[in-house]
Amino acid sequence: MSDTMSSIKADATTMPNTDEKRMSRSSNDDGLPPDVAALMEEFSGDKYNKLMRKLDMRLIPIIAVLYLLAYLDRGNIGNARLAGLEEDLKMTGEQYNVALTIFFVSYIIFEVPANMALKYLSFRTWIPTITISWGIVMTLMGIVHNYEGLLAARFFLGVPEAGIFPACAYYITSWYTRHEAMYRTALFYATASLAGAFSGLLAYAITLMDGIGGLGGWQWIFILEGIVTVVGGVAAFFTIYNGPDSVSWLTDEEKRYIKVKLAYDGNRSGMGSAEDGSKRKYIKEAFLDWQVYLSVVIYLGISVSTYGLVFGLPTIISTLGYTARQAQLMTIPPYVTACILTIAVAHFSDKYKRRGYFIQGSLMLALVGFIIAITTSDNASLAKVTYAGCFLACCGFFPAFPGVISWLANNLAGPYKRAIAMSLQISLGNTGGLIGSNIYLAREKPHYRLGYAISLVFIGLGMIAATAMFFILRAINKKRERYVAENGGPDGVVDKHGDVALTEMGDKSPLFKYTL
16 A cells, blocks of 8 residues: 555656746636646546546445445344344353453454554455455354354454454545545445345345254354355455556546545645655654544444444344344344435535534434434333334434544545544444443343433434534634635745645644534
C-alpha cells in the first residue's frame, strides 16, 4: 500500500509549483491549479458517473461479500443456539453469554494492530489472508465437543475478524474521496444487516441436515458457513487491488484523475496524501484527537444495541410464541428492510454532504423501536407489537453505523492519522459488543426488559454525543470562516502560512472545513 501512496504523492507533486498555483487561483472557484481544475472539469457529468460505476462494480462487491461472511460467522452462534448448541455442549446458566463475550476480547485487542499492519502489507495480501484464517477457525468450531472448545474457537475467531472492517473501510478511502466514501461504506456495511437475514434462512435450511455424518444441525451451520468463507478468501486474492496503478481495467487518464482527486481532497495544495517524517506524530495526533472519543460514544450507542439484538433476536422471537424454526425465518424481514434503509440513508447523506442529521434520525427510529419493545414485552397479547419494536430498532441502528464511521473519516486529514484514528474508534466502539452480548440474559426470559432498557440508555447517549459533535464542529467551521475572512480570504491564508504548512496542519488547517 505504501507504493500506492507514493504514486499519489508523485502525481500530486507533478502539479505546478506553489508560485504558479498562487498566480492561477483566481481562474477557478476552488483555487486549484489550472491543469487540476481542467482534469476535474473533464471528469464531470456522465464521464464521472461512468468511472464511479466502474469502480463500484470492481471494488465493492468483494468487500461486501467478505463483510457479509464476517457478520455471518460471528453471529451464527445465535442460530446455532436454537439448533441444539447448548444442549449438546451441556451449557448452563449464562455460559452462552460468556461465549459471545470472549469473541470481543480478542476482537478489541487486535483491532488497532490489524489496521497498523495495513501500512506494511498490501490490501491484496492482508484482506484475503485474514478472511481465510477466520474461515478455517469457523469450520473447526463445528467439531468442538465441549464448552471449553467453543470458548477457544470464539476467541481465535475474533483475532482475524478484527482486521476486516477497518481494512475494508480504509480500502474505500484509498479509492474514493471524503464525500464519496459513506455511500460505498454503506454498500458493504449493509451486508451486515443482510447477514442476519441470510443467517436465519441458511440456518433454517442447514438444520435439516441434523444427524447427517453424526453431526448436529448447529455443527453443520458452523462447518458449511466456514467453508464458504474460505472460498471467499481465496476469491479475494484475485479481486482485491492495491491501488489505481495495480489494475488494467482503468485507463491512464482515469488512474491519474483518481490519484489527483485524492491528493486534493480537503486541501488545495495537492499534498493531501503525503505524510512524511516520523509516523509517531500521526499516531499521537490520532490518539489525542477529541473527535475520536466523541465518535466512540456514538459508536457505543449503536454497537451495544446492535450486537445485543443481533445475538438475541432469534431467541427473543422464539419467546413471542413462535417455534424455533419459525423464529429463524422471522429474523429475515427486519434485516432485509434495514439493508435497504442503510443504502438509502447513505445515498442521501452523501448527496447532501451531511452526516449528523442522518445519524440522529436513524438513532431516533431505533429509540422509538426499543420504547415500543420494552413497553409491550410483558404482555403476551402484544407479541406482534414487540416484534414490530425490534423491527424498527433494526431499521434505526443499522443505517446509523456507516454515518458514524464516515463522519470521523471525513473530518481527519492524512491517510495514516485517519487509519489509526478509525481503528481506535472501531476498537473502543466495539467494546459495546462486550456489553451487548450480556444484556439479553436467560434469566430475563421471556420479557428481556433489561436488554431493551440498556439499549435505550446507550442509544440516548449516542444521540447526545452526536448533537454535541454537530454543534462543536459547526462552531469550529464558523471560527475558521471568520479567520479566513479577516486574512483576505483563502489566498491570504495561503500567503500567510504557505501550502506546505497548511497541509501539515491537516484537519487543523483554517482552510479545512469539517463535515457536519
